Amino acid sequence: MNEERHEEIMNAISNLSAQFSELLREFKKRGELLHEADDATLSTNDLIDVLGVSKSTLNRLRQRKTIPYRYISANQVAYPYRKLVTEIMMGRITFKGLSKMEALQRLQAFRETIPLHCITPKDSEVPHLYII
DSSP states (O other): OOHHHHHHHHHHHHHHHHHHHHHHHHHHHHHHHHHHHTTEEEEHHHHHHHHOOOHHHHHHHHHTTOSOOEEEETTEEEEEHHHHHHHHHTTSSOBTTBOHHHHHHHHHHHHHHSOTTSOOTTTOSSOSEEEO
């Protein structure tokens, strides 16, 4: 084998190794997103703020049963964080103008800014993030 071909093969192995390392980091990051989620939920207003979607878009997603949700009361909807992350990662929920990674990063940033115990349904008329 000539030296040029050997160097080509070594570069290809190095590139594959770097890509594999990046994939491992990505899987670890996604696993952390789910692990940290616990049973947290987001309100309609939270999703509007975090993902930049409209209320009518969320209504359409609920009507089509595309987005995981449940009613807290007649006019309050809760979106489970863990299920949202899973559905976005699997590509079952998409948001116009927002890639999967951007949506996940925004959800993660939101999750990190609010401690789980700070707002519960009993503490506030308009819950933002709470434990079920």
